[in-house]
Amino acid sequence: MAKQGREYGGALDQLLELTMLLSADMERGLGELGLTGPRTHLLWVVHHQGPSTQRVLADALGVSARNITGLVDALVDTGFVTREPHPTDRRATLVSLTKHGATVMTQMAADHAELAEGLFGGLGPRQFGAFVTTMTTVLDELRRRVEEAR
Amino acid sequence: MAKQGREYGGALDQLLELTMLLSADMERGLGELGLTGPRTHLLWVVHHQGPSTQRVLADALGVSARNITGLVDALVDTGFVTREPHPTDRRATLVSLTKHGATVMTQMAADHAELAEGLFGGLGPRQFGAFVTTMTTVLDELRRRVEEAR
DNA sequence: TATTGTTATACTCTATAACTATA
DNA sequence: TATAGTTATAGAGTATAACAATA
Structure with a gap:
């Protein structure tokens, strides 16, 4: 139980790090364009x-x-x-x-x-498909929570 | 090829939406705390x-x-x-x-x-494990790109 | 000389409220 | 009356540059 909880937290940390890196990667270069x-x-x-x-x-x-x-x-x-x-x-x-x-x-x-x-592009077709499916599930849950909180 | 590209783009859009929802979900409530x-x-x-x-x-x-x-x-x-x-x-x-x-x-x-x-919590153990593995791969690629761009 | 933190100044994004011109 | 957009004002986060105190 405790172990399971730690694993979930680690996955959330991964998502949060990805969030930060993604915005950094996207906003890099905008400045050069004056944006x-x-x-x-x-x-x-x-x-x-x-x-x-x-x-x-x-x-x-x-x-x-x-x-x-x-x-x-x-x-x-x-x-x-x-x-x-x-x-x-x-x-x-x-x-x-x-x-x-x-x-x-x-x-x-x-x-x-x-x-x-x-x-x-580096993922196999099977792995990519599974990822999209899981992302869809997680996104649905997150949308549900955000909706419920309003 | 073109279809594959569209699928990749959709997955990136999922990640970006998750990014926005996650920050919205986390920052909600901070205001009440004065943060x-x-x-x-x-x-x-x-x-x-x-x-x-x-x-x-x-x-x-x-x-x-x-x-x-x-x-x-x-x-x-x-x-x-x-x-x-x-x-x-x-x-x-x-x-x-x-x-x-x-x-x-x-x-x-x-x-x-x-x-x-x-x-x-709603994912099966197999599905959760696969998700973490894929996230690790994607994060590594993203870290590599950010590093390379500096 | 180099480092820690502050003051001075400025820019971006954000909001609410009051107002003008139009619908 | 209601809506589209602006002016006025304010606050948060960010940056650089100049400076004081200390290392």
């Missing part, structure tokens, strides 16, 4: 959903509208996005990627795929 | 390593000495730690847990174990 984590997250949403109002971005990122104003200001200043008037709602603005922003995000998607290949 | 992520990280180090100089804490957390001054200031103000003179080096100060700080960290370790049990 930060939150700004990249915003670009990621616009890259996948297309031109979006700031209200939509606030909900997607789970932050206040005021915060989006600041992030978009910075991304306009550094040439990643533009603010355009919304075609039908004159209160709203549409945030779109510039050509530079689109280029950077396309490269980032490729890097994402390369990282995935690097992390999992 | 934040970085302050808790500092307490965690002192809890495990015992009374420590600010220099040691800066290295352990990977942040500047200035930053430690601010975190310790806040933790002293809120009653989690004390600053004591170093017995032999009059330049340095030793940061120690107060009784309250120690109580909170002991409870946090118990919560950590409970979370691990909740996440992995």
Whole structure:
């Protein structure tokens, strides 16, 4: 029992270390591009959903509208996005990627795929399949806990 | 080939979602205790390593000495730690847990174990063992990449 | 000289509240 | 009335640089 508990704790520690290394690995290089984590997250949403109002971005990122104003200001200043008037709602603005922003995000998607290949490419098909299955189970349990706690 | 790449990407997305949920789950409740992520990280180090100089804490957390001054200031103000003179080096100060700080960290370790049990307790022994083995492999690859990138 | 920690300054991300323009 | 976004204000975490006290 005690031994089992220690093993579980060790596995959680592995996940936490992986969490930290993964964010370090991803955010490394963002600085050279003039990007930060939150700004990249915003670009990621616009890259996948297309031109979006700031209200939509606030909900997607789970932050206040005021915060989006600041992030978009910075991304306009550094040439990643533009603010355009919304075609039908004159209160709203549409945030779109510039050509530079689109280029950077396309490269980032490729890097994402390369990282995935690097992390999992060394596993056998059986081992990889079992890992995905287990991750799904663990994720479901974690989602359940987070949901229940709200 | 293309299908394989998509599968790898999906697994990486699972890991990233787990990363976000895990930090959300852990930081939930810290606010009620009057703690934040970085302050808790500092307490965690002192809890495990015992009374420590600010220099040691800066290295352990990977942040500047200035930053430690601010975190310790806040933790002293809120009653989690004390600053004591170093017995032999009059330049340095030793940061120690107060009784309250120690109580909170002991409870946090118990919560950590409970979370691990909740996440992995539903897996069979075989499945859990395979998961740990795979995590070890993936972590090694990730550590290798981070090391190589420095 | 080198190291420990602080003061000074600045930037990023975050929040709430009050306000303007529009719906 | 309600919504989209901004200005005003504040707090946390982070950094570098200059400095004081001590090693």
